[in-house]
Amino acid sequence: MTKPTARRRSSALHEMSHLSAQVRLLGQTLGEVITRLEGPATFETVETLRKLAKARRAGDESAAVKLAAAVAALPAADAFNQTMAFTLYFELVNLAEENFRVHLLRERRQAWRAGQGEPLRESIASAVAELKAAGVEAGEMQRLLDRVAIELVFTAHPTESKRRTLLEKLRRLGELLRGDALRTDADGVAREIASLWLTDRSRVEQPGVVDEARTGLWYFDTTLFETLPRLQADLERALAEHFPDVQAPRRWLTFGSWIGGDRDGNPNVTAAVTAEVLALHRRLAIEKLRLSARELGRTLTVSDRRDAISPALRKLLREKIPTSAHVEALSRRYPHEPYRLLLTALRGELARAVEAVQDGAALEKKTAAGKDALGEDDIDRLLAVIRASLAAGKGAVLIDGELQAMQERLDVFGLHTARLDLRQHSAQHEVAVRELLKRDDYAGLAEDGKRALLQKALAKAKPLTAAQRARLSPATRSALDPLVLAARVQALFGSEALGIYVISMTDEVSDLLEVELLQRLAGAVLPVAPLFETLDDLQRAPAILAAYFELPGRPRPEHQHVMLGYSDSNKDCGYVTANWALYEAQETITQLCRQQGVRVTLFHGRGGSIARGGGPAAKAILAQPVGLHDGGIRVTEQGEVLSTRYHDPDLAHRILEQMTYGVLLGTHAAQREAAIPAEWKTAMAEMSAAGFRAYKAAVHDDPEFLVFWRAATPIDEIANLKLGSRPTYRKATHSVGDLRAIPWVFSWMQSRFNFPGWFGLGAALETVLQRGPAGRRLLRTMHAEWPFFATMIDNAQLTLRKADMGIAALYAGLVPDEGVRTRVFGLIAEEFARTERAILQVTGERQLLGHEPVLRRSVELRNPYIDPLNYVQVEMLRRLRGGKLAGEEADAARRVVELTISGISGGLKNTG
Numbered sequence: 001m002t003k004p005t006a007r008r009r010s011s012a013l014h015e016m017s018h019l020s021a022q023v024r025l026l027g028q029t030l031g032e033v034i035t036r037l038e039g040p041a042t043f044e045t046v047e048t049l050r051k052l053a054k055a056r057r058a059g060d061e062s063a064a065v066k067l068a069a070a071v072a073a074l075p076a077a078d079a080f081n082q083t084m085a086f087t088l089y090f091e092l093v094n095l096a097e098e099n100f101r102v103h104l105l106r107e108r109r110q111a112w113r114a115g116q117g118e119p120l121r122e123s124i125a126s127a128v129a130e131l132k133a134a135g136v137e138a139g140e141m142q143r144l145l146d147r148v149a150i151e152l153v154f155t156a157h158p159t160e161s162k163r164r165t166l167l168e169k170l171r172r173l174g175e176l177l178r179g180d181a182l183r184t185d186a187d188g189v190a191r192e193i194a195s196l197w198l199t200d201r202s203r204v205e206q207p208g209v210v211d212e213a214r215t216g217l218w219y220f221d222t223t224l225f226e227t228l229p230r231l232q233a234d235l236e237r238a239l240a241e242h243f244p245d246v247q248a249p250r251r252w253l254t255f256g257s258w259i260g261g262d263r264d265g266n267p268n269v270t271a272a273v274t275a276e277v278l279a280l281h282r283r284l285a286i287e288k289l290r291l292s293a294r295e296l297g298r299t300l301t302v303s304d305r306r307d308a309i310s311p312a313l314r315k316l317l318r319e320k321i322p323t324s325a326h327v328e329a330l331s332r333r334y335p336h337e338p339y340r341l342l343l344t345a346l347r348g349e350l351a352r353a354v355e356a357v358q359d360g361a362a363l364e365k366k367t368a369a370g371k372d373a374l375g376e377d378d379i380d381r382l383l384a385v386i387r388a389s390l391a392a393g394k395g396a397v398l399i400d401g402e403l404q405a406m407q408e409r410l411d412v413f414g415l416h417t418a419r420l421d422l423r424q425h426s427a428q429h430e431v432a433v434r435e436l437l438k439r440d441d442y443a444g445l446a447e448d449g450k451r452a453l454l455q456k457a458l459a460k461a462k463p464l465t466a467a468q469r470a471r472l473s474p475a476t477r478s479a480l481d482p483l484v485l486a487a488r489v490q491a492l493f494g495s496e497a498l499g500i501y502v503i504s505m506t507d508e509v510s511d512l513l514e515v516e517l518l519q520r521l522a523g524a525v526l527p528v529a530p531l532f533e534t535l536d537d538l539q540r541a542p543a544i545l546a547a548y549f550e551l552p553g554r555p556r557p558e559h560q561h562v563m564l565g566y567s568d569s570n571k572d573c574g575y576v577t578a579n580w581a582l583y584e585a586q587e588t589i590t591q592l593c594r595q596q597g598v599r600v601t602l603f604h605g606r607g608g609s610i611a612r613g614g615g616p617a618a619k620a621i622l623a624q625p626v627g628l629h630d631g632g633i634r635v636t637e638q639g640e641v642l643s644t645r646y647h648d649p650d651l652a653h654r655i656l657e658q659m660t661y662g663v664l665l666g667t668h669a670a671q672r673e674a675a676i677p678a679e680w681k682t683a684m685a686e687m688s689a690a691g692f693r694a695y696k697a698a699v700h701d702d703p704e705f706l707v708f709w710r711a712a713t714p715i716d717e718i719a720n721l722k723l724g725s726r727p728t729y730r731k732a733t734h735s736v737g738d739l740r741a742i743p744w745v746f747s748w749m750q751s752r753f754n755f756p757g758w759f760g761l762g763a764a765l766e767t768v769l770q771r772g773p774a775g776r777r778l779l780r781t782m783h784a785e786w787p788f789f790a791t792m793i794d795n796a797q798l799t800l801r802k803a804d805m806g807i808a809a810l811y812a813g814l815v816p817d818e819g820v821r822t823r824v825f826g827l828i829a830e831e832f833a834r835t836e837r838a839i840l841q842v843t844g845e846r847q848l849l850g851h852e853p854v855l856r857r858s859v860e861l862r863n864p865y866i867d868p869l870n871y872v873q874v875e876m877l878r879r880l881r882g883g884k885l886a887g888e889e890a891d892a893a894r895r896v897v898e899l900t901i902s903g904i905s906g907g908l909k910n911t912g
Contacts, residue, residue, distance in 0.1 A: 022100070027092070030193055031043050034197070045078070052066050067871055076893050077892060084201075102648065141243050141246050145246065147631030147632075152255050153634055153635065154258065155257075156216060163201075164218055171647055201898070213260045213277040220413070223646050223647060228253065228408055229405040230653055253656065263478075285414060289350055293344075297339070301337050308392065313342065324345055327341060339386060383406065387399055433518070435473055500528070505533060506544070507540070527559070529561035531603075535569065535577060549596050560593065560598050560600050563602075566604065567605065570745075571744050573695060574691055574696075574699070575756065599632070601633065602627040621633070624788050638742075680778075680786055698824075713750060752808045758796045793843065796839065801856065808829075812825040870904065876896045
């Protein structure tokens, strides 16, 4: 991992000028559309706000006053149009940047394939080349690849506000722009922009869980089924060049999902909803395979009079023809095209498999006796027969292409698209177990007593009958029903339809045993994964796992999933302490599992923002590769980043190859543990303690801090938006502990504090910097040579650069109590300045992101267009909270706030 060279920086800045030209053209087209649809006065106001914001950024204090006054004078309807203008502008800019990025990726990839230059940085090809250069031999490379298992798990977190209608429109416009339509079809581009302008942004109804699942599956349907075969081809091409004797594995990248299975704090996820989502998953995967079989059948029209056909294929065809009247009729029309006939028979079987599970209700009614005849192994064997027959004759030239792509889609997506995880809070399991064991005193028992009681119950537990379950309370049935469904699905379709069972807020061994008991009573078998989220739980995780592995009278598990929560840990203890606690937890958990002979897969619950573990995937993995010793990794892909990562095949390919790059190099590095100097760890522990003191004093110990936060951010307005199916709070108490981490981060980002992504870092760094030159040298060495520390510092730089204390002061002005406002804002602003100064001392740069000029310039160019959205949002919040608006006026102001939330997110390219 090297920093950009001066030459590369210059080239990037030169390329950026071409992008700027396209952005200007899009801005002009948008201005023309606004003028045509809303009149010249509306566009003139847009320009006025933009120029005032730009002047404010240049240091003109009077411009800030004029900007606030201009916004305050806007009626809600006019404010909505202004907000729409800036929001749509960022959507166009983001499309232009994405298209330009795709252009560069394609250009550089093609040059490499033509033998002109090095492979793309952080690509699969560069990973394989780097491993070869590091002296890895063929046998070691084969073992490494056979060990790798990457699973990306989609979630439905509710900060992605775009409707699928808008996603489709933006995708269509992006394709137009990629075809150079600004030059060849300017009127078509204008029409698409006008359509976006005239389309409702907000939802009339709160989206349901099934709606969220359909949106998640949209990315598979439109992008991922197309993208994955390209990754396999990349790996095979790179191995052919550097390790010709090494075989590429077939199933090294897969997908999971929480959408429809995550019950933690979401009462809308019922067993019936989970069944519906599982049916959606299965139907999509099978339909995609059916379409692949159709295309392959049109390709493999090989005649048995032109090439030899294997006996195995002829035998299989004889078995298939009598099962379908349609195939039997085609066999008379195409008697010499056996591949085509066999694939037609497969299409019929796939169509019947789709019809067998039309919806969740049908799935819930099916029994194991009605198990579908078609399974993934059946299709795999059929494709293997086709491949072997072609390989034996002239048809070998046809093996690659659609046959290979269909095989890879089957390998990755199977008959279920993505494995559905189940998740529930540990407290809900405790309630159910108390009733099932008939022990009203269960919750008050000591941990040893709970373990003994649960192990005794497990020894004699067997699945409950439907009549027995019907007599249970609704709370207990709610805990059991999804597991009963899981048992039915496993019996019908096999284990691949479902993933793992995640236990939120795991803090004792009994939490795992409770889920084991519930599964035994339901007849389900799912791997159980504890989720460690708070600082205390992360620190105790190794001891909890050790006690679990060493329970008497039972063997250790062969394979253990362990989930680490990046979001709640940050909310619990702050940026620095969460980063260090997660680092130590990975190190100690991995060490424990190796000592116990247990294979471990760490499941990283990362979000899209820096505060929730976001940032460049490859850097994050390589910052601490120790958890990859066994080659397995699971990572959440949170709902708020899906529309930026997976809506386009080229961009999705780039995200996935960067992830793969990190895992390949990280798995190799994990086999050769590099000792971290004790001095670095000691310094990091001291900084963690100092960062936690600063964070705790503000967030947990100061009751006025939460008063400030509620007033100075749009958290209440976010909670009331129709963005997702899940409540903002887990409980009705509305404390920080009960608040979900996503709205916590989202609200601070909207108000430009970006508080969770940096607060406490300045106090932490000062503990070492105050040692004088020796302390500064130590931190600079750590930044230069320790990827973990460098990633933590560099991620904070980006967060700080996107923050703005001037804009944040506007939001602070919403706090009614002057004393609270002045004191708490002063505390935040002081730590902000301290953090910036400290980072610059560590990096040696003159300004934040000094080593990333393109990224820094992008933030600077966006700010004058984001600022008016913040001013409008503050003004609408002030009006709504003033209590003088009612009826349509209040609804109009709320619509503006909702649109500003979308626009600010798009401008900053950050959500929760």
